Amino acid sequence: MKCSCGREAIYYRRYEGRFYCENCLSKQIEKTFKQTIGKYHLLDKKDHVIVAVSGGKDSGSLLYLMSKVFGEVRTIKISALIIDEGIKNYRTVGIKKAKELCTDLNIPLHIASFKEEFGKTMDKITKKTDNPCTFCGVFKRYLLNKKTRELGGTKLAVGHNLNDEAESIMMNLIRGDLTRFERLGPKPGLIRNEKFIPRIKPLIKVPEKELMLFAMVNKIPFFKSRCPYSYNNVRRDVMNIINELEEKYPSTKKQIVGFYNSIMKKMKIETGGKLKFCKLCGEPTTQEICKACEFKNLISKF
Numbered sequence: 290m291k292c293s294c295g296r297e298a299i300y301y302r303r304y305e306g307r308f309y310c311e312n313c314l315s316k317q318i319e320k321t322f323k324q325t326i327g328k329y330h331l332l333d334k335k336d337h338v339i340v341a342v343s344g345g346k347d348s349g350s351l352l353y354l355m356s357k358v359f360g361e362v363r364t365i366k367i368s369a370l371i372i373d374e375g376i377k378n379y380r381t382v383g384i385k386k387a388k389e390l391c392t393d394l395n396i397p398l399h400i401a402s403f404k405e406e407f408g409k410t411m412d413k414i415t416k417k418t419d420n421p422c423t424f425c426g427v428f429k430r431y432l433l434n435k436k437t438r439e440l441g442g443t444k445l446a447v448g449h450n451l452n453d454e455a456e457s458i459m460m461n462l463i464r465g466d467l468t469r470f471e472r473l474g475p476k477p478g479l480i481r482n483e484k485f486i487p488r489i490k491p492l493i494k495v496p497e498k499e500l501m502l503f504a505m506v507n508k509i510p511f512f513k514s515r516c517p518y519s520y521n522n523v524r525r526d527v528m529n530i531i532n533e534l535e536e537k538y539p540s541t542k543k544q545i546v547g548f549y550n551s552i553m554k555k556m557k558i559e560t561g562g563k564l565k566f567c568k569l570c571g572e573p574t575t576q577e578i579c580k581a582c583e584f585k586n587l588i589s590k591f
C-alpha cells in the first residue's frame with residue numbers, strides 16, 4: 290500500500306481510513322503535538338520545561354519533539370528528569386537509554402531516586418506489600434513535583450499518550466473517584482498552589498501505536514519493557530477492555546478523551562478547596578500530613 294505522497298506506507302490509521310509512510314506519519318504526529326500545545330495553551334514564552342523521562346518510547350518522543358520544535362526558541366529552556374525507583378534490570382536500562390537520548394539532544398538530565406528521598410528502593414518495598422503500584426505512584430508524583438520545582442522548572446511535561454488518558458478516564462469512572470477524574474486532561478489546572486508545578490501532556494492525542502512508530506522512525510533510543518511489579522492491576526484490565534472496544538469500534542479512545550474534554554469545558558468545576566502544606570515536609574497536600582510522608586513512615590517499618 291502507498292501513502293498519499295507516493296511512498297511505501299508503514300501504517301494504516303483505521304479511524305481515518307488512510308495509509309501513511311514514515312515521513313508523513315512523523316510529520317502528522319509533530320503537527321498534533323504542536324496543535325495540542327497551541328489549543329490548550331500548554332506553554333508560555335518563558336517556560337523552563339522539565340520533561341519527565343523514563344527511557345521509554347513515549348517520554349523519549351516527547352523530549353525529542355520538545356527539542357526539535359522549541360530547542361531553538363531562546364526564551365524556552367528544556368531539561369529532563371528521570372525518577373529512579375530502584376528497580377534492577379528495568380529502570381537501570383531506562384536510565385541508560387535516557388542518558389543516550391539526552392546526550393544526542395544535548396539536554397541536561399537530572400536523576401532523583403526513591404532510595405535517596407524515601408530511604409528504600411522499590412525492589413525492597415515490593416517484598417513487603419501486595420500493592421507496590423500504590424506506593425510507587427504516590428512517591429513518583431511527589432518526587433517529580435518537588436524536583437521540578439527545585440530545578441527551577443515552571444512546567445512538568447509528561448509523555449502520556451491517548452491510550453494512557455483514555456485508561457485513566459475509565460479507571461476513575463469505575464472507581465467513582467471524582468477528585469482524580471477532575472485532574473485529568475492536557476493541562477490539569479485545578480490545583481493552584483505556589484509549590485505545585487503545573488503538568489502538561491502534549492502527546493495526549495497521539496495513540497500509543499503511533500508513538501512507537503514515531504520513536505522507531507526517528508531512531509530515538511528507548512527500551513521496551515513493562516514494569517516487573519505491575520502485574521494484575523486495574524489499569525491492565527481497563528487497557529484490555531478499551532483495546533477490545535477499539536478493535537471493534539475504531540476511534541473509541543479518541544471519543545473517550547474527546548468526550549472528557551467536552552464535559553470538563555462545560556462543567557466549571559470548583560477548585561476543590563485550597564491546598565495546604567504538609568506539616569512534616571512542607572510539600573503541597575490536601576491533608577495535614579501528605580501521602581508521601583505517610584508512606585515513608587510505613588516503609589520505614591518494612
Ligand SMILES: [Zn+2]
Nearest residue numbers: 292294310313
Ligand atoms: Zn507519505
Ligand SMILES: [Zn+2]
Nearest residue numbers: 567570579582
Ligand atoms: Zn509530606
